[in-house]
Amino acid sequence: MKAILCSHFCTPDELExxxxxxxxxxxxxxxxxxxxxxxxxxxxxxxxxxxQHKPPFPFSPAAEFAGVVESVGAGVTAVAxxxxxxxxxxxxxxxxxxxxxxxxxxKLPDKLDFDRxxxxxxxxxxxxxALRKRAALKSGETLVVLGASGGTGLATIxxxxxxxxxxxxxxxxxxxxDFARTHGADETVNYATEDLRAxxxxxxxxxxxxxxxxxxxGPYAEPALRSxxxxxxxxxxxxxxxxxxxxxxxxxxxxxxxxxxxxxxxWVRREPAAQQELMTDIVRWCAxxxxxxxxxxxxxxxxxxxxxxxxxxxxxxxxxxxxx
Numbered sequence: 168m169k170a171i172l173c174s175h176f177c178t179p180d181e182l183e184x185x186x187x188x189x190x191x192x193x194x195x196x197x198x199x200x201x202x203x204x205x206x207x208x209x210x211x212x213x214x215x216x217x218x219q220h221k222p223p224f225p226f227s228p229a230a231e232f233a234g235v236v237e238s239v240g241a242g243v244t245a246v247a248x249x250x251x252x253x254x255x256x257x258x259x260x261x262x263x264x265x266x267x268x269x270x271x272x273x274k275l276p277d278k279l280d281f282d283r284x285x286x287x288x289x290x291x292x293x294x295x296x297a298l299r300k301r302a303a304l305k306s307g308e309t310l311v312v313l314g315a316s317g318g319t320g321l322a323t324i325x326x327x328x329x330x331x332x333x334x335x336x337x338x339x340x341x342x343x344x345d346f347a348r349t350h351g352a353d354e355t356v357n358y359a360t361e362d363l364r365a366x367x368x369x370x371x372x373x374x375x376x377x378x379x380x381x382x383x384x385g386p387y388a389e390p391a392l393r394s395x396x397x398x399x400x401x402x403x404x405x406x407x408x409x410x411x412x413x414x415x416x417x418x419x420x421x422x423x424x425x426x427x428x429x430x431x432x433x434w435v436r437r438e439p440a441a442q443q444e445l446m447t448d449i450v451r452w453c454a455x456x457x458x459x460x461x462x463x464x465x466x467x468x469x470x471x472x473x474x475x476x477x478x479x480x481x482x483x484x485x486x487x488x489x490x491x
Contacts, residue, residue, distance in 0.1 A: 168186065168189050168262065168263040168264055169184060169262065169468060170184075170185060170186075170262030170263065170468075171183065171227050171229075171261040171262065171468055171489075172185055172187070172226070173214045173226055173227070173228060174224050176215055176216035177215070179211070179473075179476055180472045182214065182471055184468055184469050187262070189264060190265060190266035191238075191266065192239055192240035192243075192266055193240045193266065194240045195240060195241070195243060195268055196239070196266050196268055196269060197236050197237075197239045197246050197268075197272060198237045198265070198266050199232065199235065199236055199264065199265055199266075199272070200234045201233075201234040201262065201264060201265060201491050202232075202233055202234040202281035202490070203232065203234070203281040203282045203285035203465075203489070204231065204232040204260040204261050204262075204489045204491070205230075205231040205285040205286035205289070205488050205489075206229055206471075206474055206486075206488070206489065207290070207318065208317070208407055208478055210228040210229060210258075211475050211478055213258060214228055220257060220258070222257075222258050222259075227258065227260065227261040227262050229259070229489060230256060230257050230258055230259075230260060230289060231253070231255050231260060231285050231287075231289055232253065232254055232256075232260035233251075233252065233253040233254075233275065233285040234251075234252065234253075234264075234281065235250070236248050236249060236272075240269075243269040245269050245270055245272065246269050246274065250272075251274065251275040251281075252274055253272070253273050253275055253285060253288060254272045254273065254288070255288040255289055255292070257432075261468060261471060261489055262468075263491045270439070273446050275450065276450065276454045279450065282488050282490070283459075283460035283461075284450075284460070286460055286462065286486035286488060287446075287449055287450070287453060288446065289318075289431075290318040290319045290321070290486070291326065291449045291458065291460070292435075292442065292445060292446060293322075293404065293429065293431040294319060294322040294323045294326050294380070295326055295445045295448065295449060296429065296442075296445060297380065297402050297404065297429040297431070298310075298326055298327060298378070300434070301400070301427045301428075301429050302380075302400045302402055304327065305332075305377075306330065306331025306332070307331060307332070308377035308378060309332065309333045309335060309370070309371060309374075309377050309378070310323070310332040310333065310334050310376075310377065310378045310380065311367060311378070311379045311380065311394065312324055312334060312336050312337060313337050313358075313379070313380065313381045313383045313387055314338065314381075314382050314383040314407055315336035315337055315343070315344070315347045315352065315355075316336075316338045316343035316344070316346050316347055316484045316485075317382070317407070317483065317485075318485055319382045319404065320336070320338070320347070320382065321346075321347075321350055321461055321484070321485055322458075323380045324336055324350050324351050324352050325350055325457070325458050327351075332377075332378075333353050333354070334352050334353050334354070335352070335353065335354040335355070336348070336352035336354070336355045336356070337357075337363065337387070337391075338355075338357065339358060339359040339481070340359065341357060343484060344357055346484045350459060350461070354370050356370070358387060362390075363387055363390040363391065363394075364393055367390065367393075368394060374396045375394060375395055375396025375399060375422075376394050376395055376399060377395075377400070378399065379392065379394065379395060379400075379401045379402060381401065381403060381404055382405045382407055383405075384410060384412050385406065385408025385409065385410040386408070388412035389415070392418055392419075392424075392426070393418060395422055395424045396422070396424075397422060397424070398422075398424060398425075399424040399425070400424065400427055401424065401425065401426045401427065402427055402429050403426060403427065407481075414426065459485075460485075461484070461485030461486065463477075463483045463484050463485040463487055464477070464483075464488070465487075465489075465490050466487065466488070466489055466490070467489070467490060467491075471489060474487045474489065
């Protein structure tokens, strides 16, 4: 079968499309024929050796996938051949078939297509965990979303609106902000042309904003933190800007606000049953049309380099999907 392999830490252009043996289902495993595999920003890091997880070589990028169960190993009762499923395995899905622990799979309703389903788990799973479990977001609160047009940002806008928040989307171009508005953002800030601190102070009013969702980091972190009101919550999601910011803790003291880390992957490993509950809501909302799971573009496996470069260049609004 065909697979994209990373045999050393490399650039997207150095990834190889090659033939490897078909996987076999071991005990507790299922083999899934991959219909779509979603890429994330961390895929650009993992192939370069800049991510916190460094898989043994050779490995395939792409954590998320959706497809059809082909076979199951001994002891598997959660899924059966023919089931439509999606999963998240950290890396390894940029190939035609994968063998995965069956308990990591989520069944799909017939009305949810493979392309959109493949990109649901990481972005929407991370975000619902962040907003529900870490921020305890309440209806009527103001939620600021940095990097609002990317896959995670889009998920935050949509889930924030479902939870009743007033959503302020922040991004680096008017085109991206128009996209954010079409997906529910109430207010927008172009932080390439407008001072972020001043804009959020204006939009937050005397009360300030309640929650900041930050997958970007870099120069936007401190002004976003300064925008928080009394007992606000600043969610640390990631550092797409490349720079890990150093935040002045006197701001946390003066506002009685919280800086809360969102380590979704570690939480999933500790509380898999709670993660399944979140995914039940996410899959239902997506099937009902309440979540777009917007796919920016679909690429064949052979064009993974172009797909990863589009993500690295921040040209993507929504998700990028590989279709084996």
